[in-house]
Amino acid sequence: xNKGILVVISGFSGAGKGTVVKKLLEKSDDYCxxxxxxxxxxxxxxxxxxxxxxxTKEKFEQTIAENGLIEHAQFVGNYYGTPRAYVEQRLEEGKxxxxxxxxxxxxxIKKLYPEAVLxxxxxxxxxxxxxxxxGRGTETDEVIAGRLSRASExxxxxxxxDYIVVNDDLDKxxxxxxxxxxxxxxxxARVGGFIDELRKGLEKYHK
Amino acid sequence: xNKGILVVISGFSGAGKGTVVKKLLEKSDDYCxxxxxxxxxxxxxxxxxxxxxxxTKEKFEQTIAENGLIEHAQFVGNYYGTPRAYVEQRLEEGKxxxxxxxxxxxxxIKKLYPEAVLxxxxxxxxxxxxxxxxGRGTETDEVIAGRLSRASExxxxxxxxDYIVVNDDLDKxxxxxxxxxxxxxxxxARVGGFIDELRKGLEKYHK
Numbered sequence: 001x002n003k004g005i006l007v008v009i010s011g012f013s014g015a016g017k018g019t020v021v022k023k024l025l026e027k028s029d030d031y032c033x034x035x036x037x038x039x040x041x042x043x044x045x046x047x048x049x050x051x052x053x054x055x056t057k058e059k060f061e062q063t064i065a066e067n068g069l070i071e072h073a074q075f076v077g078n079y080y081g082t083p084r085a086y087v088e089q090r091l092e093e094g095k096x097x098x099x100x101x102x103x104x105x106x107x108x109i110k111k112l113y114p115e116a117v118l119x120x121x122x123x124x125x126x127x128x129x130x131x132x133x134x135g136r137g138t139e140t141d142e143v144i145a146g147r148l149s150r151a152s153e154x155x156x157x158x159x160x161x162d163y164i165v166v167n168d169d170l171d172k173x174x175x176x177x178x179x180x181x182x183x184x185x186x187x188x189a190r191v192g193g194f195i196d197e198l199r200k201g202l203e204k205y206h207k
Numbered sequence: 208x209n210k211g212i213l214v215v216i217s218g219f220s221g222a223g224k225g226t227v228v229k230k231l232l233e234k235s236d237d238y239c240x241x242x243x244x245x246x247x248x249x250x251x252x253x254x255x256x257x258x259x260x261x262x263t264k265e266k267f268e269q270t271i272a273e274n275g276l277i278e279h280a281q282f283v284g285n286y287y288g289t290p291r292a293y294v295e296q297r298l299e300e301g302k303x304x305x306x307x308x309x310x311x312x313x314x315x316i317k318k319l320y321p322e323a324v325l326x327x328x329x330x331x332x333x334x335x336x337x338x339x340x341x342g343r344g345t346e347t348d349e350v351i352a353g354r355l356s357r358a359s360e361x362x363x364x365x366x367x368x369d370y371i372v373v374n375d376d377l378d379k380x381x382x383x384x385x386x387x388x389x390x391x392x393x394x395x396a397r398v399g400g401f402i403d404e405l406r407k408g409l410e411k412y413h414k
Binding site: 013023051094122124126127129145146148149151153155156158159160161162163164165166176179182183184187188191194195197198199200201202203204205206207 | 254269284321329332333334336339352353355356359360362363365366367368369370371372373384387389390391393394398399401404405406408409410411412413414
């Protein structure tokens with residue numbers, strides 16, 4: 001069985017990346033979502049080991065000390081991180097593991113896992129992003145303005161991603177993400193074992 | 208309309224790349240095959256401008272002098288080359304232009320057209336390649352041995368290609384080639400214009 005691939009999915013707030021990931025997980029058993037570890041308290045309905053691994057601050061810091069997290073950050077007084085063991089176990093099982101993280105975390109992952117595939121999901125235009133954020137109808141103008149300003153800052157770094165996937169039509173975007181991941185697996189850096197086998201197999205014919 | 212993409216398809220003799228290209232052209236109008244220029248005489252049934260552009264030695268050398276060929280080579284006393292004007296015109300029309308060439312030519316194309324996508328088509332194993340070459344039943348053992356020896360030499364360089372596509376099942380391979388080309392178009396180096404537009408559009412929201 002082939003190992004799975006680590007897939008980083010980022011995107012502007014409002015790009016619809018959460019929906020894309022949800023659809024992707026529904027559509028194919030080849031994917032699973034990385035479950036984060038956190039020190040914050042579970043909200044009603046949240047399940048330990050599914051939504052998050054809920055741990056104490058001591059346990060979290062011990063995990064950091066043991067190099068047990070791929071990346072971690074603090075946010076509003078709580079820790080959040082990506083457990084290494086969980087990710088690597090699922091990859092070994094052949095699952096493509098999705099990390100839904102932001103650009104800085106994405107770049108760190110790329111350094112640690114050069115074979116990871118980094119996707120950035122974006123609406124087709126800036127105007128469409130604004131339209132979607134306003135269309136939610138759940139946020140104040142100020143919050144929306146903040147998200148758009150942040151998108152402007154993030155847009156500077158998107159050239160560092162491996163692939164830019166436009167989310168215009170949701171179903172097409174999900175299919176594009178799947179095709180992109182399958183295609184990334186055909187890059188020589190990710191099929192080194194296959195190439196080695198092939199070369200070795202051909203050697204005996206060499207005159 | 209978006210410009211097309213230059214697609215280089217290489218593969219071991221016997222990998223089935225000719226069949227893959229033929230199927231691809233049947234399946235989609237988005238692709239066309241580059242028509243080579245040659246000084247050799249047309250064979251019965253060959254059509255000028257379809258199979259080749261048939262020209263005199265003087266015309267060919269004049270075309271070289273005018274920088275009218277992307278690449279060219281001599282083979283058994285005749286010239287063969289890829290006309291620049293034809294390729295660039297079809298790319299402008301939005302067609303993906305396929306060049307079926309060998310590894311050395313492929314690397315030259317990559318230097319001249321960094322945005323080209325280089326695909327290498329291979330059977331799943333060395334044994335399968337041997338089986339296919341023998342299965343044709345049209346060549347002597349000596350010729351087959353020569354092809355396999357050559358495949359062994361070529362295998363050293365396949366890591367330089369952008370994507371390795373395995374031809375196990377023909378229809379799947381054709382689909383994989385199409386998905387690969389569409390995915391390659393999502394790499395930042397090939398969507399620079401789109402990224403620039405997006406950044407420019409987001410700038411006005413920056414606080």
